Amino acid sequence: MRAIDLSAASWRKSSYSNQDGGACLEVSDGFAALVPVRDSKVMDSPVLVFPACRWSAFVSALKGGTMDS
Numbered sequence: 001m002r003a004i005d006l007s008a009a010s011w012r013k014s015s016y017s018n019q020d021g022g023a024c025l026e027v028s029d030g031f032a033a034l035v036p037v038r039d040s041k042v043m044d045s046p047v048l049v050f051p052a053c054r055w056s057a058f059v060s061a062l063k064g065g066t067m068d069s
Contacts, residue, residue: 006036006047013040027055 009028017024017040026043028036035055038047050058061067 004031004034004036004049009036011038011040 006028008030010030011026011028013026014024024040026038026040031052033052035050035052036047037050037055039045
């Protein structure tokens with residue numbers, strides 16, 4: 001597995017985040033084929049990195065309601 005330099009990453013919070021910062025995540029869009037994701041409450045926590053196509057499918061499924069329980 002190759003290391004990814006995230007030191008200059010620009011992060012954005014989920015549009016579903018509330019102003020208190022509870023229960024949300026941040027993503028970085030600055031990587032061509034990858035989407036780094038982190039917990040917005042613990043910014044120095046480990047970062048999960050997903051292939052961009054898988055992240056897109058995940059977000060589409062959420063928006064489409066196919067992941068509702």
